[in-house]
Amino acid sequence: MEILPANSRPTTSRAMTTNLVEEAKRLAGIRAVSEHFDPSARYVGIGSGTTIIYVVEAIKEVIKQRNITNNIQFVPTGYQSRQVIVDAGLTPIAFDSLPDGVMLEVAFDGADEVDEELNCIKGGGACLFQEKLVATRAKKFVCVADYRKNQSRLLTSWPSVPIEVAPMAARTVITALRALGSPAPKVRSGILAKAGPLKTDQDFFIVDAPFKPLLTASDVRNGQDGSGKDGVWDIETLCQKIKMISGVLEVGLFVGKNGYETQAEGGQGGQKPVAAYFGMADGSVEVRRARPGTSLDIV
Known part of the structure; x- marks a missing residue:
């Protein structure tokens, strides 16, 4: 029997934390799929990251239990999510192969951090450009995450804003x-x-840019200055400023309107999720929903 040095043995608490997080992700995925996956859908978006594995497993189980003839095509946000789709025996379709004018019924994706207004940071897995394409082509973007991602303000726990840039423009x-x-x-x-x-996947670089915690729209309405003074920004202003830099392809801040709000104005999808499902440490799932309109419900 091999005896590992004490400093190389995984601690029981570390293993327990890992199991707790994975179970939280699994429960959040099951709940989100049960409330937002329509087996009659024609096209469904599938995001990137470890949490999405549980979403795809839950979708596969629904299809199996209902004995459904699976004609759904799943749009991945990158190579990793395409492999998850294929490994589950589901059918992937490239984003640019979608018929003109067709929207995804729903897009499931994770996040690196979500604030109390459902703004998100994404891009920890370096797929933020395709993730934003898919989210804004969906009638509704549904976020699935574990309790660690649930914060009152962005850049509270997650350290930086991911930005996809052309290599020659990085400096x-x-x-x-x-x-x-x-x-x-x-x-x-x-x-x-x-x-x-x-x-x-676009052969671009990712620049990770730390900033102070980002103000929400509510903070600005309440009189806080998010113009960048003393390095303090509100989310939408910072996102716009970064996007305007020559060489930037996309910014890992998912802000503005959600799908409900955008469609009410005659548009398509929105960057923000209509709901976020957080698997909690106690085995429950906390759901933060944006109702059609602007209000949020937390259940």
Whole structure:
């Protein structure tokens, strides 16, 4: 029997925490699918990350239990999510193969952090550009996460805003981000640092830009200054400022209107989720819903 050195043995508490988080993700996925997956749908978006594995498992189980002839096509947000779809025996379709004018019935995706107004940070898995494409092509974007992602303000726990940039513009973008008040923006390294920067599916770089916690629309309405003074920004203003930098493809802030609100105005989908499902440490699932309109419900 091999005896590991004490400092290399996984602690019981660490293993318990890992199991707790994974179970929280699983329960959140099951609940979200039970309330938002329509087996008669023609197209469904599938996001990236570890939580989405449980969403796909739950969808597969619904199809199996109801003995449904599966004609649904699933739109992935990247290579990893496509493999999850394929491994589940479901049918993927590329985003740019969707028929003109057709919307996804729903898009399920995770998040790195979600605030109390359902603004999200995404891009920890480097798929933020395709994630935003899919979210804004869906009638509703449903976020699925564990309790660690549930924060009152963005950049409370998650350290930075992911930004997808053209490689040749990376240094220019970093300089511009410093001017906006980010203290130490940097290009994200690959798994092996010696192999160079991480590359997205678009062959772009990811720049991670830390900022102070971001103000919500409610904060601004209540008189707080989110114009960037002293490095304090509100979410929408910062997102717009970063998006305007030459060389930026997309910003990992999902803000503005949700699908309900956008469609009410004659548009398509929105960047913000219509609901966020958080698997909690006690085995429950907390749901934060945006009703058609602007109000939020937490159950």
